[in-house]
Amino acid sequence: PATFDLQKNVMVPPNSLIADQTMLQERWPLVIESLKKLALDQCIGKLDSKIGILTSGLVHETIKHVLEDAGLLSEVSLYKSAGSFPLNESQLLPWLKGLEKLIVIEEKRGFLEAEVVSLLQKEKLSPSLFGKKFDGQDGFPAHGGLNYDIIATKLLPLLAREAKHIPTCTLEQSLPRRLPTFCPGCPHRETLSVLKEIRTELDKEGLKLLTHGDVGCYSLSFLPPFKEMHNLSAMGQGGALGAGVDLFSTNPSVVLMGDSTFFHSGLTDISNSVQLDHDITYILLDNDNTAMTGHQMTPASGLSVEGKERPRQSMLQVARALGVKETLEIHPSDRYFYKNLLLNFVKRPGVKVIVSTKECALTFHGKQRAKERELFKNDVKKEQVFYNINTLACEDCRACVDATGCPGLTQTMDAYGTKIAIDPQVCVADGYCTRIKACPSFEEVIVYDYHPTKYKSLKGPGELEISAPAESKMSLADIAAGKEMRIVVTGVGGSGVTTISRVLAAAARNMGGREDIDFKYVDQKGLAQRNGNVTAHLTLFPKGRGATPVTPSARADVLLSPDLLDGAQHLGFLSPTGNVLLDASYQVPLSLILDDAVAAPLTDEASIRTELTQKLGERLELISFKELSQAILGKSVYASAMVLGAAFQKGLFPFSLEDLRDALSEAVKGGEGKTNLQAFEIGRAVVALGEKKVRDTLIESEDRPSEMQLLKLSLIESCAAWEDSKKLLKVWGQSVASLQELFKDISEEHLAQYVHDLLIFDRGAKLSEFHELCKQISSRYEASHQAQALRTLAKTFFIKDEVFVAHLMLSPQKRAHDEARFKKLGTSYRYKFINRPSFDLGSRKIEFDLSPKMWMLKSMRHLRVLRKLLPTWHAKEKLLASQIQKNLMSVPAKFDSNEIRQELQKLENVKGYREVRYKKAETYGVNP
Numbered sequence: 001p002a003t004f005d006l007q008k009n010v011m012v013p014p015n016s017l018i019a020d021q022t023m024l025q026e027r028w029p030l031v032i033e034s035l036k037k038l039a040l041d042q043c044i045g046k047l048d049s050k051i052g053i054l055t056s057g058l059v060h061e062t063i064k065h066v067l068e069d070a071g072l073l074s075e076v077s078l079y080k081s082a083g084s085f086p087l088n089e090s091q092l093l094p095w096l097k098g099l100e101k102l103i104v105i106e107e108k109r110g111f112l113e114a115e116v117v118s119l120l121q122k123e124k125l126s127p128s129l130f131g132k133k134f135d136g137q138d139g140f141p142a143h144g145g146l147n148y149d150i151i152a153t154k155l156l157p158l159l160a161r162e163a164k165h166i167p168t169c170t171l172e173q174s175l176p177r178r179l180p181t182f183c184p185g186c187p188h189r190e191t192l193s194v195l196k197e198i199r200t201e202l203d204k205e206g207l208k209l210l211t212h213g214d215v216g217c218y219s220l221s222f223l224p225p226f227k228e229m230h231n232l233s234a235m236g237q238g239g240a241l242g243a244g245v246d247l248f249s250t251n252p253s254v255v256l257m258g259d260s261t262f263f264h265s266g267l268t269d270i271s272n273s274v275q276l277d278h279d280i281t282y283i284l285l286d287n288d289n290t291a292m293t294g295h296q297m298t299p300a301s302g303l304s305v306e307g308k309e310r311p312r313q314s315m316l317q318v319a320r321a322l323g324v325k326e327t328l329e330i331h332p333s334d335r336y337f338y339k340n341l342l343l344n345f346v347k348r349p350g351v352k353v354i355v356s357t358k359e360c361a362l363t364f365h366g367k368q369r370a371k372e373r374e375l376f377k378n379d380v381k382k383e384q385v386f387y388n389i390n391t392l393a394c395e396d397c398r399a400c401v402d403a404t405g406c407p408g409l410t411q412t413m414d415a416y417g418t419k420i421a422i423d424p425q426v427c428v429a430d431g432y433c434t435r436i437k438a439c440p441s442f443e444e445v446i447v448y449d450y451h452p453t454k455y456k457s458l459k460g461p462g463e464l465e466i467s468a469p470a471e472s473k474m475s476l477a478d479i480a481a482g483k484e485m486r487i488v489v490t491g492v493g494g495s496g497v498t499t500i501s502r503v504l505a506a507a508a509r510n511m512g513g514r515e516d517i518d519f520k521y522v523d524q525k526g527l528a529q530r531n532g533n534v535t536a537h538l539t540l541f542p543k544g545r546g547a548t549p550v551t552p553s554a555r556a557d558v559l560l561s562p563d564l565l566d567g568a569q570h571l572g573f574l575s576p577t578g579n580v581l582l583d584a585s586y587q588v589p590l591s592l593i594l595d596d597a598v599a600a601p602l603t604d605e606a607s608i609r610t611e612l613t614q615k616l617g618e619r620l621e622l623i624s625f626k627e628l629s630q631a632i633l634g635k636s637v638y639a640s641a642m643v644l645g646a647a648f649q650k651g652l653f654p655f656s657l658e659d660l661r662d663a664l665s666e667a668v669k670g671g672e673g674k675t676n677l678q679a680f681e682i683g684r685a686v687v688a689l690g691e692k693k694v695r696d697t698l699i700e701s702e703d704r705p706s707e708m709q710l711l712k713l714s715l716i717e718s719c720a721a722w723e724d725s726k727k728l729l730k731v732w733g734q735s736v737a738s739l740q741e742l743f744k745d746i747s748e749e750h751l752a753q754y755v756h757d758l759l760i761f762d763r764g765a766k767l768s769e770f771h772e773l774c775k776q777i778s779s780r781y782e783a784s785h786q787a788q789a790l791r792t793l794a795k796t797f798f799i800k801d802e803v804f805v806a807h808l809m810l811s812p813q814k815r816a817h818d819e820a821r822f823k824k825l826g827t828s829y830r831y832k833f834i835n836r837p838s839f840d841l842g843s844r845k846i847e848f849d850l851s852p853k854m855w856m857l858k859s860m861r862h863l864r865v866l867r868k869l870l871p872t873w874h875a876k877e878k879l880l881a882s883q884i885q886k887n888l889m890s891v892p893a894k895f896d897s898n899e900i901r902q903e904l905q906k907l908e909n910v911k912g913y914r915e916v917r918y919k920k921a922e923t924y925g926v927n928p
């Protein structure tokens, strides 16, 4: 401008005083005038009713819905104020004057209520008032927001109606919580894992590490398994809190700060720390993104929002310019270096800055996938690295999960109960779990000429004849005539839930060309990107009717989920006649893996399925969508489109086939769109023809050896040239047969596995002692506890030392498992084992990193003699084993069933390699 209005723009006295006066005398009357002119306030219902409900904002729709459902909208007047402040008195006052009873409903604190009370006082009006208090009692809650159920429960009794209570469906068993966690490959996980480890070391020195933080993805640091953020301040204020605490503590402090936060306001904290000479280590989490708000660039990205190149601002240089003497940039994946640096920094006085630089996993792997797709288009990708856990070697100690919290680690089962495995659909192969080196179960598998589908003979749904779908349980005509239809879709973020709901919303937008139906769609993403739950609600209703956007309890006509657990957790939405379509299995939540099952037995998929079936009967359909999707289409993510197809075929949607297909093509474009359409048809086929028929037609059958055949082969292969395998097999067969006599409820495969392991370990040197104790187990314990007691006992007869593990790495069981996973991904594959062998030589312990070659393992598995040559080797494990045996045989008979289970669980929990096991023995009170 040619001139500047300094009086208006520079708010210092006297300008600020003049502005204040202008606001009150000129601008404020203008606002009120505009409110009058625009007449934005609305009133509906019985306009001259003596009972009035005053509200403002989104909650109006929900109140309208509650009143319509109760048939009360024609009896009361519902006034929606355009805003809470200032009130449009000229329009509101005449309405207030006609009231005997005024009900004020608003979210959070009673702001509108306070304004209207002051107006009533000024006008000397005194209707009875119900708002945040009803006659001194709690009214509409000021905390946590309002929904249909809360409003109905509080409002209807005020209108002399009973709030209709529709019983909700819930399961008796308590379900594990699905807490959000960092994405697979997330750099923050690597920082937190190191922090967690150094905390243990500092503890030993009597130092308690304090960690301060603020707002960013890293705010999740406070969640298990890390619990590494002790306070959370406003964005950029973590350092300010650290500054305050530093005055009163001699313990070391760490401040976690994101890159965007640093440039937003965090660098002033560092400046202040330098000035006041704090003892704080700042960890600047540089992930090249403002990830939390949608991956916008930061000043360190070297790009503007418009994508123009800009100078990269260096956090390290800024910190140095602020006077920080000790600064270093590291890659957080370099765990060993990071740990030592951090230990060194936190123990020394003064301000230190570490810039931990690694791109956000979501953007990094997104780019990687795009690159790979390009490669696959032209030719196969030459090599692809996968990570694998050898479940036979896994002790299920969960040290890997505890140290990384990675959602790529999941659970599987074998004869010894739960084990940890890699979830190939979640794992991004960053290899971080292998750096913990807690055990020899991890290995790298390099697949040559990799291609995800080229080597699988996958067949499309065209091979199947799908009949016409069932008639819709509710049609669009039914809705237009006055019915309301609610669909709730729920599941794990990132697993396609949003796709299902987006497709449904797109179909609702078309609505078969009808104008007389309206819809509302809410997508509650929450912390979906981080493996939390995401739930979407779609409501179809006659145009003009009120509809609360989030489904009230017991009102959903359809509940869909590609995850058993998330579906079961959201049963409360289901109406007494509603239908449920769920995947038959769940993505194992971190909370379940971290649970040691002592307090209560763990939930499992089978018990959820059983209870759901008992409760819902015909209204429930459980289908193995993820497994089918993986087997037929190479990825489990297409399960969501299958859910849509299956629900359509069952007549759960009011939409036509064309509308749904169009909506699916609109929601998912390109090659992925085509595969999703295929998945949709497969979902339909599963309902029309049954899961078996679909499997038989579309999945190539493979002859896989049985577990018994694999165990037999394993015993034969374990024999050295001088050993008689026939004799060994005979002992195995006899021993298994005698165990079968004792344990009728335990599967032959499991019994065969235990005896096999004893024979592999030391050729069954203690087989007769084992049988003796087995007899005691069978007589001491009831059938319901025998499996747990027996597998715990079996494990005390071998130690997973380097000799035994060498066999487990070569075992035919493992080969068969790996073949099923890797054989059809390329032309061949090879292993890189990740091991840290440990030997006790007298009083000295020798430990080193090693990737053993096949020939080494083949020789090592015969070296049982080493145990004789190194008598102190695994001495502590032997003591623990014999203590567990003693404890197993002395669980008091007077204990009730749950107490027995708890005692057995504690004994079973003493597992893991070396220090991990010793620590667990301490935790569970197993003291040799």
Ligand code: SF4
Binding pocket: 389, 393, 394, 395, 396, 397, 398, 399, 400, 401, 420, 438, 439, 440, 441, 442, 912, 913
């Ligand atoms: S033994 Fe422990 S650390 Fe190793 S894979 Fe199994 S659970 Fe993880």
